[in-house]
Amino acid sequence: MMKDQSDIPSLDKRIPGVPAIEPLIFPKLAALYARRSARLEALASRLVTDAAEDESSSAPAGEEQAGYFSFLAGLVAAQRRLLEESPLSLAQAEPVRVLLQGTKASPEVPSRQMLAEAVYWQDAFARLVAEAGVHLPPETRAGLDALVSDTSGALAEQAFLLLSGQYDRVDAGAAVFLWSALSVYWAQAIALLARETGELLHNRRSEGGACPCCGAPPSGALVLTGDREGLRYLQCSLCETRWHKVRATCSVCDATDHIDYWSFESTDAPIQGETCGDCHSYVKLFRLDRDPELEVSADDLASVALDSALEDQGFIRATLNPFSFPA
Ligand SMILES: [Zn+2]
Ligand SMILES: [Zn+2]
Structure with a gap:
């Protein structure tokens, strides 16, 4: 028998007849991160092979791209470790639950205050930087370290700008780490809330193409x-x-x-x-x-x-x- 590697839970077949289409599917997060990390690594290997066979001037660009895919594979593997070693508690998911209350359409963009008070994603950011940021150029690393040790609210401000789509105002070296930290927080929070407080997430519908659970694209x-x-x-x-x-x-x-x-x-x-x-x-x-x-x-x-x-x-x-x- 093959092990089920999919990050999509299997359909509940306890109800006989034609199954209804589920409006929402919550992922198996550990499997999702494992698949994503392995896929990024596989794509990096393919890029290396292609670059080796490529005799044109685009070979170095292919190698550089492969390096970026490998870095991302490491970042996603670090997200997975976080999930396993520091799983989110229901109390830590509370700020996300508050955002979901009382709104019918897509949840609002979280406020600066909410982001400053939700410590889990900030700890996740520090850990992702420590684990996946080791081979980055010194200037990028210095910028990330400054955000990790910041106490003036700059980290929450950057997260707010990123989540509200003001990408040009976010430090380019930090954006991928910020999103990964916010994502490992939100993904766990939504999965937990779906399990613990079912009706909060049921009947939610996407508006304008945004996620019905968190409002992101x-x-x-x-x-x-x-x-x-x-x-x-x-x-x-x-x-x-x-x-x-x-x-x-x-x-x-x-x-x-x-x-x-x-x-x-x-x-x-x-x-x-x-x-x-x-x-x-x-x-x-x-x-x-x-x-x-x-x-x-x-x-x-x-x-x-x-x-x-x-x-x-x-x-x-x-x-x-x-x-x-x-x-
Ligand atoms: Zn259209
Ligand atoms: Zn979402």
Whole structure:
């Protein structure tokens, strides 16, 4: 028998008949981090091989890119260790629960005060820097260390700017660490709240393409396989929750009339761009039914050529890759 490596929990089959489509799927986080880290490492190896075979001037760029994928693999492995060694308690999840109360639509952006008071993600940031920041250039490392030891609120301010989409105001070297720390906090908090206080998260619906549980943008869309063959879910870039969205429906404006699919090669490509001719946004679709190895954040980063092509056509990216923030 094969060990189940998937980070998507299997469908509850205790209820007979045709299973209802779950509006939300909460991930198995340890498995998710393990898969993501392994996928980043595999993509790094592929880049190294390609660079070795490449005799053109782009070989050094390929090696540099491979180095970045390896660094990210280490960062995600550090997130996983945090999860195992310092799991979040329900009390620590309380600030996230408060954000969910009383709102029907997407939760509000957390305030500076909430971020300053939630210590878990700040400790996570320090630990991720210590574990995954060892081989960074000295200037980047110095900037990160300054944020770790800061007591003036600069860290919470940077987190606030990042979560409110003001990417150009966030220290470029710190953004990936900040998001990873915030994500390991939010993902655990949402999973815990889903388990402990069920009704708080049930019936939540996405508005304008944002995550119904935390309000962050998705990192991409998945077409699932197995028990959920063919169903399409968006995956949150912050809390990793997946929410259902009927296929061929724009995830931003809900229009269905002018949805098109784009890829470089064949029409059965495992990664496609799904564009909306009404609002001119696009999301990338990761077809697990065509390639079960795909991992949304890792493969999104490895397929940026598709983004360039879609942006050249005038479409605007509706998703966020936490490994590559817009400049
Ligand atoms: Zn979310
Ligand atoms: Zn649209």
